[in-house]
Amino acid sequence: MEETPLMHPPHWATAIRAQRQHLGLSQTQVAQASRLLNQTEVSRLERGLIHPTLDLGAAKLRALLRVLGWSLREFTQKTGLELAFEESPQALGLEAEVHFATFPVQATVLAGHQNTPTGEGLVSIPIEDLKALGVRPENVRVFAVNGDCMVSESVRAMSQSIAPGDRVAVDTGRMPQAGEVVVAWDGLNEVLLIKRYREEGEHIVFYPARRSVPPVVRHRDDPVKIIGPVVWRGGPFRG
Template structure:
């Protein structure tokens, strides 16, 4: 019978995005105990709010509810003490063809709101005077902050004092949907 095939059960639960407990509750069918290794390999998705667009240098920034994005539940559980939200990236300051990692325009970043950044973390910084949110790499200095881009064509921002810029949160995951990402070659 199909309920005795753990691999088939795991694929069904993944497709439904249900835990074994949710499956039993919704269907009334008791599932056999799944092997721990198989259960650990299953991923579940959770929805978090997509609250706007963040500028990566030459991009736009806006705060406006845009719906929800699916995030692996392990990301949510790892950061359970924080409020998570997502932003779409506009601009190319965190994209560089010469790096093995990048955050291209069109990517979605998942941000932990209350998390305190460590030097080198990617943060969402709100510039009060300019009323714009930036996606940058954060480096605190004695009396000022440096917000750096990965794109060498974009100069770093040096922020004097804490009142100009407020760190909104730390990026904890980058979600790239190839169908939404548009990367323009440099120099064109």
């Protein structure tokens, strides 16, 4: 039986959606970062079709709050909901605070041949997530994506796509491994680009996700500089 969307979602559903959008995350990114939820559950939460404290269970709620950057107190303040679990908040681990590092968007990186201006601003990333990736906050640089060549033509791979308007964070503290997505300075065209990186003989090759777009091939002696591998992505046009 199909669920009928609510004409006016409850306040708690609107609050969850507003917090996700404030962080610049898509529903898919929230689900992936939680490691327990899926995109459908996030969508149903934001439409008021499932209840966060009655339907999710303790583990999924804890994961949701971690991704949204809410302590239990902030969750109850923003949504007006109280816990419906038998366990104490301390036993559930819901009182742990989430701390964020905030970075300016430094420049626009080219993903294709579009020339649409991309806005700047600030991006906040959970410090816990950076630590899990082995990334030091002082090595993070954030860029805005312009173009769609990193959007996969495979529907199954859409969650791995980097879309126009996304923000990406790179780790300048290490060199990328073959196959990783990187931001690089292409001195021949004097642009920052975002592509999948690989070294092939005397050449450095930058591959797009879209097969219809040709790769960028540069000789090792060309003025090319790898800024760093992409370790995080988010954006207002997702979800």
